Amino acid sequence: MRIELDRPRCEGHGLCEEAAPKLMHLDDDGELVIDVPEVDGLNLVAAEAAVRVCPVAALRLAA
């Protein structure tokens, strides 16, 4: 699965990074960077958690 970010909607709340620090991080300007876009196995579980906690629904998983 692939992590997709709706960039205009992302406001940098950073909860996704807390849920999946190995897959994404906020850079020095507070912009979200997806470090590992293609995920499976344990990374997929972490990615699902990140998608779930984003308070503005800016992240999704696509096949």
Add this chain to the structure above:
Amino acid sequence: MAVPTESDIDIWDDNILVDPYPTYAALREQADVVYLPKNDLYVLTRYDIIRDALGDPESFSSTSIGFNPMVNEALQGTSLASDPPVHTQLRATLSENLTPRALRGLKVVIDEKADKRVAELAASGSFEAIDSLARAFPIEIVADLIGFQGHVKDNMLRWGQAAMQVLGPLNQRTQENFPIAGELYGWCSSVTAEDLTPGSIGRGIFDAETRGDIPQGTAGHIIHQYLGAGVDTTIASIGNIIALFGHHPEQFKLVRENPALVPAAFAEVLRYWAPIHVWGRKATRDVEIDGVTIPAGAQVGILFGAGNRDPRHYENPDTFDVLRNPVDHLAFGYGPHGCAGQGLAKLEAHAIIEALARRVESLTISDEVRVPSNMTRSFDELQVVKVVAA
């Protein structure tokens, strides 16, 4: 398809507003969706359903977030009351100054102010927590942020409370508050850059309007929403922090011993006592939920507090547990309209909890006073009869 089951309650009954949790539990056990004939309202009661509805603006429109036609009319054109694609545009302007990125520079000042206030209160032996902390602190922060001065600052509490009350049905509370909300509305329509402190975010919003970055006439709207949405709710949550630590000294002790728990503690305060009781949507089409139909055009009521205590989602939901870290609670809403000010609310509340953990060894509260209110559930008075400084 079946029609939803009904309940005879009035969701704005004084007793329910003061203590809604038994009612939330009964409605939640009854069904996902319950129709309340007294309010002509379909309430959503369970966690998953609420989250799905908040994430689905095509089926659940924000044109009816309030529960009387006058207020919904007055809110037309604001981010709060619009749907995508218009909402997407308005939201971008509205949230630009409120993102964690934009607020980064404020953290130091907010932390200092919280520490000073809490240190003084901790040294005083006893204090009334609502006026001296829950109200005074967010009003100071938001006033500085937007650049309010003079009589406006003095009116922030009244205006903020009224802006929430008038979202209710046409009951006595709503009627009494319309004139006060009108003062706020009037002031926001006539405010100019010069009324706001140079260098403030409020000034910045006007500068953006002058530059043409945002449409003419929107600056007042934006300021209106910061005040309307951001004052009464934050006040409620800070009062709730003090009360819950007072009721659960062992939980406060956990936070004192491990300040890394501060964000989790605030999320749990919001989950356990959601500041907003009920919030509106309108069904844009016949929506089927679990075999029953909400008819097109119906007024829907979202019970954040009911979803936050749903045992289908949270284990032991009626236990206040600072170790839980419920990051997906519903008190800030969710999805496209998810609270635009949550970064600021968290900055303020985390600063208060950190200061309490640092400055206070223990606090003892006496009976709290709640006054029924249409939308926000908060304390009107809360005596800390004894505080021991750390």
